[in-house]
Amino acid sequence: MHESSLARKLLDAALELAPDGKIVAVHGWIADTEAMDGASVALHFAAYARATRAETARLHIRIEQVEARCVQCGERYAPDHMMTLCPRCGGSEAQLFGRTGIGIDAIDVGSE
Secondary structure: OHHHHHHHHHHHHHHHHOOOOEEEEEEEEEEHHHOOOHHHHHHHHHHHHOOOOOOOOEEEEEEEOOEEEEOOOOOEEOOEOOEOOOOOOOOOOEEEEOOOOEEEEEEEEEOO
């Protein structure tokens, strides 16, 4: 259900960021730590977009890689979702590198 609420937030943000014209496409990203399916987000986005200026808009989502560095031993690794247990020493504190969450890079707008 997390995908549904994030799809709604993406749509609301797109409509606010592009207040004029028909929204043709929304280009964005999801951090791999979010453990979400981009296709599922796009499906929910299309459902919420009905009867709006984004009704026929395509949602293009790419997965952004996030890396972690263990505070205790310095090991660099790919965290499992937001779990930052170090595979080397078992430490649970880590510094994350890369964008986390979800976001919009660009919105394509056409004439209505």
